[in-house]
Amino acid sequence: MLILFAGHETTTNLLGTSIRGLLQHPDQLDRFMADPGLTQSAVEEFLRYDGPTNALVRNVARDHELHGRHLKEGQRVFLMINSANRDPEFFDDPDRFDITRTPNRHMTFGQGIHTCLGSQLAREEGRIAVRAFFERFPKAAFDPDRPPAYIDAMVPRGLVHLHLHLEGRG
Numbered sequence: 001m002l003i004l005f006a007g008h009e010t011t012t013n014l015l016g017t018s019i020r021g022l023l024q025h026p027d028q029l030d031r032f033m034a035d036p037g038l039t040q041s042a043v044e045e046f047l048r049y050d051g052p053t054n055a056l057v058r059n060v061a062r063d064h065e066l067h068g069r070h071l072k073e074g075q076r077v078f079l080m081i082n083s084a085n086r087d088p089e090f091f092d093d094p095d096r097f098d099i100t101r102t103p104n105r106h107m108t109f110g111q112g113i114h115t116c117l118g119s120q121l122a123r124e125e126g127r128i129a130v131r132a133f134f135e136r137f138p139k140a141a142f143d144p145d146r147p148p149a150y151i152d153a154m155v156p157r158g159l160v161h162l163h164l165h166l167e168g169r170g
């Protein structure tokens, strides 16, 4: 059950936000399509810039202080992954969408002994599907009358819908 749910919704959401990200940044989309050698770094940037998991939950193992906050044993904390992925102390110009970004040590698959079991499969799905989509629909464009909308939820992040004109406009 865990593998089914952990592996299905996350990758679905990744494909939607990756396509949206490229359409929002036409210069990056042009570079992406012109150079298949950028596929790997591009997928890492899709994962960082608008990743499918907003938060991880951890239980505090023992009382301690972190950045001036007292954390008590047994408390539940939410680690905001997408916020960490825009940390200006860690990433240069973090709000810039850059498919060549290197290094790109994002937190999207978590860290430690419970790091995502399916991270390599998820990356491979992203590499194959996003390129295949734009090869099939090179003129894809946003439908200006129906802007993308995001899921209203604490943990998953993704689009409820992404209306596109697949043959382009005009």
Ligand code: HEM
Residues within 6 Å of the ligand: 002, 003, 006, 007, 008, 010, 011, 014, 051, 052, 053, 056, 108, 109, 110, 111, 112, 113, 114, 115, 116, 117, 118, 119, 121, 122, 123
């Ligand atoms: C872009 C897609 C995906 C994202 C963003 C993602 C993200 C995550 C995150 C943040 C965790 C928790 C890591 C932690 O607690 O430190 C996790 C765990 C997990 N993921 Fe993924 N995941 C993705 C795709 C997949 C796929 C495709 C599969 C399996 C086919 C999968 C299976 C799992 C499993 C089984 C765990 C639990 C690992 C454990 O507790 O030891 N995930 N994932």
